[in-house]
Amino acid sequence: MRRRPGIGGLQTAAAARDQYRLLGENVTKLRTDIMKEQLTTFRTQLEEFARKHKNDIRKNPAFRSQFHEMCAKVGVDPLASNKGFWAELLGIGDFYYELGVQIVDICLETRSENGGLINLQELCSRLRQRRKAARESVSEDDCLRAINKLKVLGGGYEVISVGKKKLVRSVPTELNKDHNEILELAQAQGYVTVEEVERQLSWSSGRVTDCLETLLKEGLAMIDDGHKDRKRRYWFPCVSSIHTSVGAEAVKS
Amino acid sequence: MQRLGDFKLPHFFNYPPYFTLQPIRETREKQVQLWKELILDYCRTQKIFVIGLEEEFPLFSNPVIERSLSHEAKEAFLSALVSEGRAEWMDRGHKRCLILWLRIQDWADCILRFAKDNGLEDTVMTVEEIRSGIESRGTELHGMDRTVLMRALKLLEQKGKVAIFKGASTDDEGVKFSL
Numbered sequence: 001m002r003r004r005p006g007i008g009g010l011q012t013a014a015a016a017r018d019q020y021r022l023l024g025e026n027v028t029k030l031r032t033d034i035m036k037e038q039l040t041t042f043r044t045q046l047e048e049f050a051r052k053h054k055n056d057i058r059k060n061p062a063f064r065s066q067f068h069e070m071c072a073k074v075g076v077d078p079l080a081s082n083k084g085f086w087a088e089l090l091g092i093g094d095f096y097y098e099l100g101v102q103i104v105d106i107c108l109e110t111r112s113e114n115g116g117l118i119n120l121q122e123l124c125s126r127l128r129q130r131r132k133a134a135r136e137s138v139s140e141d142d143c144l145r146a147i148n149k150l151k152v153l154g155g156g157y158e159v160i161s162v163g164k165k166k167l168v169r170s171v172p173t174e175l176n177k178d179h180n181e182i183l184e185l186a187q188a189q190g191y192v193t194v195e196e197v198e199r200q201l202s203w204s205s206g207r208v209t210d211c212l213e214t215l216l217k218e219g220l221a222m223i224d225d226g227h228k229d230r231k232r233r234y235w236f237p238c239v240s241s242i243h244t245s246v247g248a249e250a251v252k253s
Numbered sequence: 254m255q256r257l258g259d260f261k262l263p264h265f266f267n268y269p270p271y272f273t274l275q276p277i278r279e280t281r282e283k284q285v286q287l288w289k290e291l292i293l294d295y296c297r298t299q300k301i302f303v304i305g306l307e308e309e310f311p312l313f314s315n316p317v318i319e320r321s322l323s324h325e326a327k328e329a330f331l332s333a334l335v336s337e338g339r340a341e342w343m344d345r346g347h348k349r350c351l352i353l354w355l356r357i358q359d360w361a362d363c364i365l366r367f368a369k370d371n372g373l374e375d376t377v378m379t380v381e382e383i384r385s386g387i388e389s390r391g392t393e394l395h396g397m398d399r400t401v402l403m404r405a406l407k408l409l410e411q412k413g414k415v416a417i418f419k420g421a422s423t424d425d426e427g428v429k430f431s432l
Contacts, residue, residue, distance in 0.1 A: 112279060112280075112282070112283040115280075191269075216280075217277060219277060219279050222270035222271075222273075222275055222280060223275065224270040226269060226273055226321065227269070227319070227320075228319065233269065235269065235270045237268075
């Protein structure tokens, strides 16, 4: 194209730039509008879904857990705030706060028995017992979610995995790998002896006694010198509570 | 759940370590607390007033889990009750223990209520009658330990609610209510 010098040429170029900008703006606006519209639709759909399945969400733990999963995928946290429309719509925030309070209650109540470490299963069954009147069932998943929310409070509430079991910790005890291994071993019978630990984990007796002494001091273990074989047993109420083990040993022998 | 006659045993009764005195203070406190409640509950429902440490006592061993309390443990749990005024050693050697599931004061109140309910004001009864007479049947007083009853009556005497006197014709002591 032939160069067109002069004031006229510059003006034409400026006008063209304006035109392009205008067009660009229009396109962006259009896109934003579409996006907004899609978001609104999505939100209404989600709301509608939640409203429609409100009862299922509240009553059915499996459904609830799936709903949570779906929300997590699209980046919505129904528990993030108690004020949001989710809370109003479902009362779902309240549900977990209530659960949280009850969990704290149970943990405190049983602390002198188990040293602040409780089996998730036992926690759940105690929760259910306590909530009998509420009639909404509570799953382990719900418990885990509620505990997760408690973390914010900094009371040391945490879920730890020992072997196949999940334990809920309500005291800021540091459990190292050795302690965990002993707890895992204890899951079989509810107790361990020094010899058993030595044999099964191939530890020195010093290491075993040291570790067991710590667990004892933390209130996580109880000694039992009453067996016929005169060997001291270390029982762990957090893996086999006094409510679940009905003479585990006697049943076996 | 395990039972002893018509008595429902608590869960911890089947958890072996509760039969060994725990060395760690907090754990021991919980253990002692549970045993104290169990002993009082059991004695109340079974109307047991005296526990002999050297005799068989159904609470102190659990054949199901093959555990029983050592002498030291029994003494520790009962001593805890003694320190709360819910029990008393009957001898220096701590071989027999009097269990007060009702304190002497509460027993005294019981006697007064009994006297009022039965219109026994200004009436004379023998101690034995209070323990095993027709009037007391069905009340907490029926079959109560004589030592405990005498102690409660003495307390009432101090307060001027009853007068205790030795009968001329019988060996038993008489009680006159003056409410």
